[in-house]
Amino acid sequence: MSGFHHVEVWIADRESLGDWAWLLTRLGFTRDSVWAEGESWGAGGAYLSLTTSPNLSSPVHDRRRAGINHLAFHGGSRAEVDALVAAAPAHGWRPLYAERYPHAGGPDHYAAWLENADGFKAEVVAA
Known part of the structure; x- marks a missing residue:
């Protein structure tokens, strides 16, 4: 078996979860669990956790x-x-990279790069 099981992203506070919820829902993820410090979103057998932590440096x-x-x-x-x-x-x-959209990654790569207020970058790649 190969591929990711999950990825955990630490966020500074829960406020950015709204940004992520919109993006992940739009991309076909479903919210699998919610707890006081964060949420977990699944798609394709893997999941992404977005969580706060008292251990942030x-x-x-x-x-x-x-x-x-x-x-x-x-x-x-x-x-x-x-x-x-x-x-x-x-x-x-x-x-x-709006001036180079949708080929900022090269002429054969159709994708968008987005950044939220917390500075997290997401790339959304077309099939």
């Missing part, structure tokens, strides 16, 4: 430091990725 996320730079998701068709990008700002996600 800093409340500020910096994707340019060692660690995870971004999470990349399957986004469906090009039209679905375009629709997601158009709706994203109203849901807490700002487009990155």
